[in-house]
Amino acid sequence: MIPVPAQPYPYPLDPDHVALVVIDMQRDFIEKGGFGDSLGNDVRRLEAIVPTTAALIGLFRKKGWTVVHTREAHLPDLSDCPPSKVTRGNPSLKIGEEGAMGRLLVRGEPGNQIVPELAPIAGEIVIDKPGKGMFWATGAHEMLAARGITHLVFAGVTTEVCVQTSMREANDRGYECLLIEDATESYFAEFKAATLKMIAAQGGIVGWITPLAALSAATEPAR
């Protein structure tokens, strides 16, 4: 076990059974004209974490540790998208409608792809998920169990929606979860701050939080 300085106390990282999960770093959330923009959000806040997230992915690749990417993505016929999700928020453009980057939140469309700086490479796992959480209707638990993964390090967007939902789902399934606080972002600064606090509160009721520098220093000690 590698003790990683974190809140609420050091995170016991198991280097033989750890995976990084990068949640939904897609053009649909990060660029203008995508799904996040259609809901009325200022999407500019999110692109700021791309370099930190790239460095985090680079650390896992260097170590040879498992990297998982998720995408919030629906089948072209929207058979995996409940009507409640299509109409929620009365958006300017609905899921499945044609936007500046193709059909909103639909698999295979340009806007549904992960931003080029963080693109998956051969051998990495890519999970298309119809919900906010990574475990609902995806087979993710079986996929991770087959690889013996017990520890999940989280990054991505948005902190209080898909990241928090996925982390709570993972926590209930018994994974030891660590969120990298400068590799996650929300459209709302106050929601990110509150989410970080509630994850680590009550002795780490959902998991641990720490900045990338702490994880890097613990796993790549200076010689």
Ligand code: TIU
């Ligand atoms: N709207 C919002 O904050 N997030 C989402 O809809 N999906 C994700 O968080 N990926």
